[in-house]
Amino acid sequence: MKTRVRFAPSPTGPLHMGGVRTALYNYLYAKQHGGDFILRIEDTDSHRFVPGAEEYIIEALRWCGITPDEGVDENGKVVEQASERHPHAPYRQSQRRSIYRKYAEQLVASGHAYYAFDSAESLEKERAAAESAGETFIYSCATRGKMRNSLTLSKEETARLLRETSDWTVRFKMPEDTVVKMDDLIRGHIEVNTSTLDDKVLWKRADELPTYHLANIVDDHLMEITEVIRGEEWLPSLPLHYLLYEAFGWSGTRPRFAHLPLLLKPVGNGKLSKRDGDKMGFPVFPLNWVNSEGETYHGYREDGYFPEAFVNLLAMLGWNPGTEQELFSLQELVESFSIDKVSKSGAKFNPDKARWFNKEYLRMKDDAELAALFMPILEGKGIKADADFVRRVVSLIKERATFVSDFWTIASYLFIAPSEFGKYGVKPGAASEKPADASRPADPRAKVYDDAATFPFLAKDVDKFWKSEICEAAQDALSSADAATLEDYIREKGLPMGKVMNCIRLVLTGASSGLGIADILGFIGKDEALARMEYAKQRLG
RNA sequence: GGUGGGUUCGUAUAACGGCUAGUACUCAAGAUUUUCAUUCUUGCAAUAGGAGUUCGAUUCUCCUACCCACUACCA
Numbered sequence: 001m002k003t004r005v006r007f008a009p010s011p012t013g014p015l016h017m018g019g020v021r022t023a024l025y026n027y028l029y030a031k032q033h034g035g036d037f038i039l040r041i042e043d044t045d046s047h048r049f050v051p052g053a054e055e056y057i058i059e060a061l062r063w064c065g066i067t068p069d070e071g072v073d074e075n076g077k078v079v080e081q082a083s084e085r086h087p088h089a090p091y092r093q094s095q096r097r098s099i100y101r102k103y104a105e106q107l108v109a110s111g112h113a114y115y116a117f118d119s120a121e122s123l124e125k126e127r128a129a130a131e132s133a134g135e136t137f138i139y140s141c142a143t144r145g146k147m148r149n150s151l152t153l154s155k156e157e158t159a160r161l162l163r164e165t166s167d168w169t170v171r172f173k174m175p176e177d178t179v180v181k182m183d184d185l186i187r188g189h190i191e192v193n194t195s196t197l198d199d200k201v202l203w204k205r206a207d208e209l210p211t212y213h214l215a216n217i218v219d220d221h222l223m224e225i226t227e228v229i230r231g232e233e234w235l236p237s238l239p240l241h242y243l244l245y246e247a248f249g250w251s252g253t254r255p256r257f258a259h260l261p262l263l264l265k266p267v268g269n270g271k272l273s274k275r276d277g278d279k280m281g282f283p284v285f286p287l288n289w290v291n292s293e294g295e296t297y298h299g300y301r302e303d304g305y306f307p308e309a310f311v312n313l314l315a316m317l318g319w320n321p322g323t324e325q326e327l328f329s330l331q332e333l334v335e336s337f338s339i340d341k342v343s344k345s346g347a348k349f350n351p352d353k354a355r356w357f358n359k360e361y362l363r364m365k366d367d368a369e370l371a372a373l374f375m376p377i378l379e380g381k382g383i384k385a386d387a388d389f390v391r392r393v394v395s396l397i398k399e400r401a402t403f404v405s406d407f408w409t410i411a412s413y414l415f416i417a418p419s420e421f422g423k424y425g426v427k428p429g430a431a432s433e434k435p436a437d438a439s440r441p442a443d444p445r446a447k448v449y450d451d452a453a454t455f456p457f458l459a460k461d462v463d464k465f466w467k468s469e470i471c472e473a474a475q476d477a478l479s480s481a482d483a484a485t486l487e488d489y490i491r492e493k494g495l496p497m498g499k500v501m502n503c504i505r506l507v508l509t510g511a512s513s514g515l516g517i518a519d520i521l522g523f524i525g526k527d528e529a530l531a532r533m534e535y536a537k538q539r540l541g
Numbered sequence: 542g543g544u545g546g547g548u549u550c551g552u553a554u555a556a557c558g559g560c561u562a563g564u565a566c567u568c569a570a571g572a573u574u575u576u577c578a579u580u581c582u583u584g585c586a587a588u589a590g591g592a593g594u595u596c597g598a599u600u601c602u603c604c605u606a607c608c609c610a611c612u613a614c615c616a
Contacts, residue, residue, distance in 0.1 A: 236611040350552045353566045501575035513577030
C-alpha cells in the first residue's frame, strides 16, 4: 500500500514554526517511503477563519521546499476540482460539507451517536452548576440521561426537533467503561478507559459542518491516509478517533498514529506562543505576518534566514539521526529521517543554535550567490558596485557573518569612506542606536557619508591609535607602499607593526577592528586610502 | 480536580542493561592574527528524588516530585 500522509492545518492564523515542523516531518516520512504528502485545509470552524491564513500556509511551505503532492495546484491554490493528480478534491473541508452529514447520520443509525438538542445556555448552566459543586461537567454516559437528546426524548419529539430547530448537534455515544488499546509510533502502547471521556460533538446543524474529530476521520479514510503524524496536543483525542474508526467499521484500514513532542519556549515553561518571539528577539513564524490590528510578527524569511537553515534547525528539534551529523539538506533529511528516533519530550527552542545553523549555511553558499543577495542591499544604499568586486568582497567577509544583512555592517568601508572615527560608532547589532551629535561641525562630505550604518563599529579608544608620530608613520607607509608591500615596508622601517596597522585601520575604516589592512587596501586602492588619511587628519587633528 | 504524556550538562541530544556518561550550541581561558572575526586547543556543566529487579540500571518496574497537554457546538 502506498504511503500517504497529510498535513491538515486550520487557517486560523499564520503557521507557527511548530506547525512547519509537523509538516516537515510528514513530508520527510512520505518521501522516505516513496509516498505522497497531502495538504488539507481544516476550516470547519467558520468563526475562527482568518483571511490570508491559507495563502500564508501554502507560501510558508513553498519557501521551505516542502511541496505537497496533492491538494495544492501549480499556482499555489488549494485544489477544488478533482483531477487525476488530485483525486480527492476539494481539499478544503468547508467545501466538503455534503460529505460529512451522511457519515454523521450513519453513526446515529448504527447506535454509535445520537442527536443532542441542548442549547448553549443550558450546557453553560450545567457547567456552572458542576463548577460550584467543585466538579467538572462532562457530557457523558453519566450525564447524557438527563440531557435533551434522542436518547431521552421520544421518537416523535426527536423528529419534530430535528425538523423544526436548527441548532442541534450529533454527539458520539462514548461506550461505558471500556479500555481502548492504542499504539503510537513514537510513544508505544497506550491504554485509556472511556469512563473519563466525553460525548464529543461530531456535527453541528447550525452551520452544517462537522467538528474536527468527524471531518478528520472521514477525510483521512476517504483520502486513504496511511499515517497520521500530528502534534502531541491530539494524544488525548486518540481514543475517540480509534473508536470512530471502529464505529464506521474502518478499523482494518485505520492509519497508524505518531504524536510529535511540543515545541517549548526558550525560557520558562510552556509551549512556544505567538508573542514569545518578538519579546525575545527571534521569530516564531516562517514568514512575516501582519495581524488585523496591523501588528507585524517576525518571520524567519524576512529576518534573513535561509530556508535550508530553517528546515535544518526545525528538523533537529525533536529528532536526531543518532550520529553526530547536524547539517542536513532536505534530501539528506529524507534519507536519514526515521520516526522512531523522534524524541518523546518537548524541545525548548534555542535561538543561539538557530543563528549558528544560518551561519553554517551562509558559509557553505557560493560567493556569486551571496553577492547576488548583497547587490540589492548595496543598491538600496545608493551604491553601484561591480558584480565581480562584490563577489570578491563577499568571499572575504562571509566567514564573519551570520546573515547576508550583516555584510553591510561588516564591510561598508569597502564601498564608502568613513565619516566618523570610532567614538561615535556603536557596537555591531545596535547600529540604529547611534547617537546624533549636533555639536559637531557639519561634515563637508556629509551627503556621501550620512548613513547611520556607515560606521557601525565601536572603536574602544581612538586616542590609543591616533598619536601624531604613529599617524605620520602610517601616512608615510601608505604613500610609499601598496597592499602587497605594506607589511614589509613597516618592518623594514622598524616601525611598531601593531600600532601603525591599527592607526591605518582607524583611518580606513573608522573603526578599531575589521578586515586585514592588506585586504582593505586591495579593495579601495592607494589613492582612496590617502584621501581617507587626509580626511582623518582634518577630523581628528 | 480528572485523564494522558513527559523528565540526561543552561539548551538540543547520544549511550544492545556494561569503558572515566559522548557530541553540538552558549559561556570562559589559551594559541594564532596588525585588530576583530575565523580557525585550533582546553575548560565549566547533567542521568529529578526514593525504593525494587540485577553481578551491574541513564536504560526495566513501582512510588513521589515537577513540567506539559487535554478536559468547547476550537482545531
